[in-house]
Amino acid sequence: MIIANWKCNGNKEMMFSWTADYERECDDNDTFVGVAPPSIYFKQFCIENSFLNILGGVQDVDYLDGSRTGAISVDMLTDLDCGFSIIGHSERRQIFNENNNLIKEKLKSLNNEIITILCIGETKEENDKGLTKDVLKDQLEIVNELSLDAEFTVAYEPVWAIGSGLTPEPKDINEIHKYIKDVVQSNSANNLSPKVLYGGSVTDKNAESFFNEEFVDGALVGGASLDGTTFAKIVNIFNKTKEL
Numbered sequence: 001m002i003i004a005n006w007k008c009n010g011n012k013e014m015m016f017s018w019t020a021d022y023e024r025e026c027d028d029n030d031t032f033v034g035v036a037p038p039s040i041y042f043k044q045f046c047i048e049n050s051f052l053n054i055l056g057g058v059q060d061v062d063y064l065d066g067s068r069t070g071a072i073s074v075d076m077l078t079d080l081d082c083g084f085s086i087i088g089h090s091e092r093r094q095i096f097n098e099n100n101n102l103i104k105e106k107l108k109s110l111n112n113e114i115i116t117i118l119c120i121g122e123t124k125e126e127n128d129k130g131l132t133k134d135v136l137k138d139q140l141e142i143v144n145e146l147s148l149d150a151e152f153t154v155a156y157e158p159v160w161a162i163g164s165g166l167t168p169e170p171k172d173i174n175e176i177h178k179y180i181k182d183v184v185q186s187n188s189a190n191n192l193s194p195k196v197l198y199g200g201s202v203t204d205k206n207a208e209s210f211f212n213e214e215f216v217d218g219a220l221v222g223g224a225s226l227d228g229t230t231f232a233k234i235v236n237i238f239n240k241t242k243e244l
């Protein structure tokens with residue numbers, strides 16, 4: 001599973017060239033590929049890429065509808081056949097002050113409706129203090145006693161690795177992914193072991209080192225997904241590595 005998060009980047013022209021570059025580079029494969037463009041371009045993205053095996057998704061959602069200026073609700077996503085929603089991205093937590101209570105409401109409203117990709121991750125300071133597992137366990141509390149959709153997915157994104165060119169060692173990522181799977185499995189009502197994606201400075205140069213690890217089920221890609229050729233290369237690498 002390879003997911004692109006375009007964040008607040010892109011425009012109409014970029015989308016045309018992205019699709020052409022992706023199509024040219026991507027080998028035939030059955031990897032689950034999703035792209036979350038800015039929501040305002042969601043429909044255009046889906047139309048332009050309808051001949052490709054790519055699911056359109058969104059970067060965030062609100063948990064209610066009605067008098068909530070600027071919000072997009074789960075019902076609206078369902079109406080437009082949206083394939084997935086990211087929630088809990090560290091930029092939402094840090095810039096928009098989103099906390100676990102709010103992210104839990106989002107998870108509950110998406111659960112069993114639209115595939116949820118829950119982002120979690122520790123800061124550099126927390127990592128330095130050896131608090132990574134504690135922080136992740138706190139962020140994962142929102143799954144406690146929920147019966148999770150079979151496709152519920154977690155993205156492990158160390159905040160210090162996002163857009164920095166820095167990454168943890170692949171073997172450390174593997175250990176954290178196993179931990180995340182175990183925590184979700186023990187705490188969710190239906191004991192679901194989720195897929196876990198790695199996110200944070202993934203490129204076509206380092207992707208294979210992550211995909212070689214047993215508990216890495218794919219990647220959430222930010223900066224490198226803005227280029228259709230590079231993103232297609234990452235998809236190809238995933239397909240080859242996990243096929244073996």
Ligand code: PEP
Binds near residue numbers: 164221222
């Ligand atoms: C992200 O912000 O979700 C992300 C993974 O970004 P980047 O790949 O640019 O580090």
